[in-house]
Amino acid sequence: MSEMADSSQALIQVNIVAADHPVWHGTAKSVTIPASEGGMGILADHEPVLTVIKGGTVSVVDPAGERHAFEVTDGFISFDSNRLTVAVERGRDVVRTTSEPAGDEA
């Protein structure tokens, strides 16, 4: 597992999908997700995890340091070998906001 993580760059491949359309995909330095037990930050080389998430905001920091925020409904995320998949229920509830949020939970 660790050799594999070394071979890839320390970036996360993020793929956010809603039930009826793909929302966003790209690379990121870090991602914050609204896990069911509270916010959870994910950096590259995080251990593989499959987590239930509740409605809230997924925020993604891309390699340029810019922050993207996505409103999501409940769903789950899976992370392994630096690939993060965020699967959420409702497409129409997913709103992409590119404005700079306060960044409180990061």
Add this chain to the structure above:
Amino acid sequence: MGSQLALKSRIASTGSLEKIFNAQEMIASSHIAKARTVALNAKPYADAISDAVQAVVAHTHITHPIVKKEEDNPRVAVLALTADRGMAGAYTSSIIRETEDLLARLDAAGKQPQLYVYGRRGVTYYKYRNRAIADTWEGDTDKPGVEIAEAISNALMSAYMKPASQGGVSELYIVYTEFINMVVQKVRVLRMLPVEVVEAKVEPGPDMARDSDAEAEAQKVRPLYRFEPSLEEVLDAVLPKYIQSRIHECLLEAAASETASRQNAMHTATDNARNLIDSLTRKLNASRQASITQELTEIIGSADALNNKEE
């Protein structure tokens, strides 16, 4: 003369029918492109879910009821996906035929099938015959959204999760039409519940396919996941979503098939209308020619008779 008028009015009405069929055909072909896009858009989510389910199955021994249920309950659910509107050729009737076959097979196997119907045509068929229907859904069979998939999967899941004593079911079959291509659609019976999770071959998604083959190879050996908050809660959240996404997939495929078979049916109908117009026009011409010939013969005959008299 009378028959000419009748022929003319038949040609006119066939002509307007032809226009309607042609318009329906064009509408159907424009919907197909839309149905394809919708199906493609839903695919990443379905892939994500089935990946997650497989990841769970690969490392854990699941005893969740969705995967395995006690076998002693003879009640099973059958969901038939039909169309809301007609003019789609044999689409609904092949589904109904296959459903009847399945019901007969289940009956013969000592099960008690409960019928769930989606689509107005199917509902009217069974209502007219006074068959017992457990639940029905109508509307939007040519563009099913997430909402209808959610409604159907919630109803079926609650029927499935209920214990046998409260009228629960032990299996779920779906009869739907698989979209193979524009010309070929095939009716299929799918056993949706309990879930048979098979280790599918790892196909890298279109978005993530940039990685090397070695990465895809390494992907086959799944890492040990940590489940949060707990394995049970993850399963409880993911499995119903898996069912819903599978049902949505079936609905979308059925919608694409419905549109394709409507297009084919309308294409044939347009062709038939044109042939009919051709043969009616020929008949009209022949009968007009016949009446002209008759008039000529009458004129010539009477002129001849007048000439003969004068001699």
